[in-house]
Amino acid sequence: MKKKNATLTDIANELDIDVSTVSKALKNHPNISETTKKKVSKVARQLNYRPNAIATALVKGSSNLIGVMVPHTDESFFASAIRGIEEIAQQAGYNIVIFQSHDDQNTEIKNLETMYRARVDGIIASHAMYTSDFSHYQDVIDQDIPLILFDRFDNSLDSDVVAVDDYKGAYKAVTHLIEQGCKKIVHISGNMGVHIYDERLRGYKQALKDNDINFEEDLVFESDTSIEDGQQLTTKLWDRSVKPDAIFAASDNPALGALQVLKAKGVKIPDDVAIVGFSNEKFTSYVTPTITSVEQHSRRLGEIAAQIFIDRISKDRQENDNKLPQKVILTPELIVRESSQRKRK
Amino acid sequence: MKKKNATLTDIANELDIDVSTVSKALKNHPNISETTKKKVSKVARQLNYRPNAIATALVKGSSNLIGVMVPHTDESFFASAIRGIEEIAQQAGYNIVIFQSHDDQNTEIKNLETMYRARVDGIIASHAMYTSDFSHYQDVIDQDIPLILFDRFDNSLDSDVVAVDDYKGAYKAVTHLIEQGCKKIVHISGNMGVHIYDERLRGYKQALKDNDINFEEDLVFESDTSIEDGQQLTTKLWDRSVKPDAIFAASDNPALGALQVLKAKGVKIPDDVAIVGFSNEKFTSYVTPTITSVEQHSRRLGEIAAQIFIDRISKDRQENDNKLPQKVILTPELIVRESSQRKRK
């Protein structure tokens, strides 16, 4: 049986004084005499008193909880983001409650409902992959619960946002490939309609355009961003008579899949085909050859998301109406590795 | 400004009835007439009423929160475990609050204190790497807060435990190497004194013994389980006149480090040297050659941990004293890959 925790009342009874005196003594209120404070802290220590955060939350109307929702906690991008969020939140005295959407909109809605009931002070979320109706997020905003969307977000929502500039990342990647002498660059995209993949495609197109390379529709492939899909696409692609000289994948997984297939075919990487992925997954620097990729600074993303939440909370408290949603867009970094670095420069 | 949430009182006022009636109506209490229930749910919907979990927690004396502490959320082992925990917890109506210890004992203690104050209903934790004094965990037990230690644990503690049998995993790995014809097997360990690494070392020794191979002290190396350490150790090792014919690393990182160095040296893997790692990190199946490793079923570990918590809670409620701590030890699985599979069999 769970032992009962000591309460302010217990301390008050012990000393035969009022609870409010005890409460104030413990928070060093000026109206309480030093003698009383001493006595109170002594008894508090004896009874192993620990303030009941739930009771405090009820009175203060704030739970000190941040709801954090990601598709899955074990995708390395999100795992790092959570790390960043936890560290900043903890410093500021907030605890984080984790929810997984499993990339499913209904689960997303259910989770938001749970957060409402838990009276979280704010929500940091990366929405489900195929979410297209954002009204449940609009509800969050309408209820004036601070909402910070990270990585994945929708422009129709007036929320805080912290994300990576996918467009720029892709632009950098493709420009790099062109600089390496590539002219026929395949793009393996993710699910079209998902903002981040649309942006990467846009960056791809723009880089081509800026370098006077014609955009060819049939060099772009949709994928589910799995290794297997990368393999299959590449296999099919190599049945064509005209081969590309580079692959830019919107995710590291298909980049790896492509690399594996090409290696097996004896295609020289990067000389015959250069490869660039996206996300800078750990394995990109372990495989042979190492894969050039775009670093998204996921931990930093999480830290900033948490920081924005904290800023917003304190602004809300000050009631000055400086509450324009904040959009922080990080510029991703291209990490050049063997898979795209042609020696002949 | 945060909008005020509708309360039971709001509904009661609207209908000019008592809050308790409203409360009971919403939970379908038999004493309330159907007519009233209808009216109440209607108004509840109109006002967008959502039960305040904090108030309920205060009355019920249970927060519906599980505190989860890991060294870092972005280590893939823990990230998966968290995934497992979240899924089971969520199903059972519990939310999980995440804490990181950063492998630091003081942070660990601080986090436990925060959990106490948050009145978590239970704690699932994997203790900090170098924690040797477990009194802060004993405190948890003494306060009758369900404590489930996973992966890393200490035998002096009478807590629930769910872990992988490191001894068996190592035993399997080394036996496999011997079966492949290896006789001089190096072991790259982690920090000695840490239970999991001690166990892996023990498994290594026993497998040697059971196969009549002498244990040689100078084939065992302590490492910080980083790739770099694996590289350095291997480099030094290859300066010796007599080379080993296998490396069993207690972690995948140094296994990878060793593999990289040996590949660079032109050493044939697995024919000259076979390599086995531990943890089955994703990258083990992506690198060339792919690395044999020991799968620890981390997500499953998390699921079981959460399940044990739930069982314990319900047992506590029944007050039947069937409360012996539960120890679940999973048998790890050896995933044989190229780095140790000699064709000549």
Place this chain on the structure above:
DNA sequence: TTTTTATAATCAAACGTTTGAATTACCTAC
């Protein structure tokens, strides 16, 4: 008509804090 029973609602206390207002006790000054 009176008593019993069932039904449906209300009452009231409790959970553990917080906090402004009110009270008490004591000291100082005129």
Place this chain on the structure above:
DNA sequence: GTAGGTAATTCAAACGTTTGATTATAAAAA
């Protein structure tokens, strides 16, 4: 010796629920 002031404490309401005890109402049984 009383008004005024200060310092220290207590009072009381509030936060939003839950729940056993109690009461009110009406219908059924005596």
